[in-house]
Amino acid sequence: MELDDIRQAISSTDQQLLQLLAKRRELALAVADAKLSQNKPIRDQQREQELLVSLITQGKALGIDAQYVTRIYHVIIEDSVLQQQAKVQGQLNGVNGPSVRVAFLGGQGSYSYWATQKYFTRRAERIIELGCDSFNEIVQAVETGHADYALLPIENTSSGSINEVFDLLQHTRLSIVGELTHPIAHCLLGIAGAELSKVRQVCAHPQVIAQCSQYLLGLSNVKIDYCDSSSAAFTKVKALQDPTIIAIGGEEGGQLYGLEVLARDLANQKDNVSRFIVVARKPVVVAKAIPAKTTFIMYTGQQPGALVEALLVLKQHGISMAKLESRPIPGNPWEEMFYVDVFANLADYAMTRALEELNNITKFVKVLGCYPSEDIEPTQVIAG
Numbered sequence: 001m002e003l004d005d006i007r008q009a010i011s012s013t014d015q016q017l018l019q020l021l022a023k024r025r026e027l028a029l030a031v032a033d034a035k036l037s038q039n040k041p042i043r044d045q046q047r048e049q050e051l052l053v054s055l056i057t058q059g060k061a062l063g064i065d066a067q068y069v070t071r072i073y074h075v076i077i078e079d080s081v082l083q084q085q086a087k088v089q090g091q092l093n094g095v096n097g098p099s100v101r102v103a104f105l106g107g108q109g110s111y112s113y114w115a116t117q118k119y120f121t122r123r124a125e126r127i128i129e130l131g132c133d134s135f136n137e138i139v140q141a142v143e144t145g146h147a148d149y150a151l152l153p154i155e156n157t158s159s160g161s162i163n164e165v166f167d168l169l170q171h172t173r174l175s176i177v178g179e180l181t182h183p184i185a186h187c188l189l190g191i192a193g194a195e196l197s198k199v200r201q202v203c204a205h206p207q208v209i210a211q212c213s214q215y216l217l218g219l220s221n222v223k224i225d226y227c228d229s230s231s232a233a234f235t236k237v238k239a240l241q242d243p244t245i246i247a248i249g250g251e252e253g254g255q256l257y258g259l260e261v262l263a264r265d266l267a268n269q270k271d272n273v274s275r276f277i278v279v280a281r282k283p284v285v286v287a288k289a290i291p292a293k294t295t296f297i298m299y300t301g302q303q304p305g306a307l308v309e310a311l312l313v314l315k316q317h318g319i320s321m322a323k324l325e326s327r328p329i330p331g332n333p334w335e336e337m338f339y340v341d342v343f344a345n346l347a348d349y350a351m352t353r354a355l356e357e358l359n360n361i362t363k364f365v366k367v368l369g370c371y372p373s374e375d376i377e378p379t380q381v382i383a384g
């Protein structure tokens with residue numbers, strides 16, 4: 001067979017693969033309805049386990065190794081569970097509409113832009129993008145009704161918590177309605193002809209600079225230019241057309257601005273992942289069939305053992321904590337507001353009781369939201 005003919009056969013096989021994936025998604029969505037009517041949880045790890053074992057055996061017979069099969073199916077199953085969760089949540093809260101207006105940091109190609117696409121493509125036919133220059137502007141866009149949702153990065157595996165976003169949450173009436181994680185692969189990007197050895201200026205968002213601090217220490221005589229977003233950095237580098245001025249951002253984003261990669265994997269942590277939250281004016285309820293997280297803030301006062309007492313309440317109700325963060329309270333020097341993420345549904349009896357008790361023993365408690373957990377831990381196959 002000629003090269004062109006073989007490639008045509010590959011393209012047609014890929015087309016069939018995509019059609020089959022679309023069909024599998026449709027079936028998974030039908031499964032979600034069946035589960036709701038039978039009061040069953042969306043995730044069924046026993047079924048996933050059986051499926052993987054069977055697929056690995058079938059793969060072996062076809063000469064496809066177990067690792068390959070497992071990797072591909074982890075992605076497929078994660079998508080399937082997230083599609084089902086989005087559908088069930090949409091039905092329960094009556095929110096999945098034809099279009100949504102979403103405020104996020106930067107413009108096309110920023111990390112927040114890709115996270116917005118990833119989260120809302122499952123939930124709406126059309127995303128009306130409202131790119132903003134600051135976290136404050138993003139929150140305001142929803143508060144004033146110009147946007148339906150805001151997407152905000154809240155923490156990153158390299159740089160930790162994003163304090164500015166925590167502080168905004170303390171003062172907003174918006175509710176957290178969703179979360180997602182997104183891998184962040186930082187690259188150095190320049191115009192055609194740019195060379196690493198000649199770089200004089202690096203344009204990037206302050207969070208990006210923090211996440212790549214170790215790599216940047218290795219670049220001598222380079223000026224750091226803080227930008228509002230990665231897409232603002234791309235825009236600047238493209239406009240200046242100077243091969244000594246480069247941006248840090250994602251490869252796909254840089255491509256949208258005609259920029260080329262000079263170096264990859266710049267983040268301090270190998271697994272550089274950001275967690276984003278989605279906020280809206282109205283809180284949502286999370287279906288019982290979906291694992292939920294609840295976020296609340298509390299001020300315990302400074303008496304000895306106050307935080308321990310508060311955390312014991314969670315323990316007594318069997319509630320696991322996903323995250324605990326503290327931030328200063330403006331106007332009250334050295335006093336701290338605690339941010340707590342727990343694996344619990346606000347509608348659970350245990351959570352309701354725990355919040356009542358926390359209300360009694362702390363000075364202030366406020367729920368920021370209850371939302372579906374999108375952390376889909378891959379099912380590991382038990383060899384048998």
Ligand SMILES: C=C(O[C@@H]1C=C(C(=O)O)C=C[C@H]1O)C(=O)O
Binds near residue numbers: 047080081
């Ligand atoms: C589709 C289902 O829902 C989930 C997704 C699965 C899949 O994509 O194969 C398997 C089990 C469940 O965690 C199902 O239960 O069959």
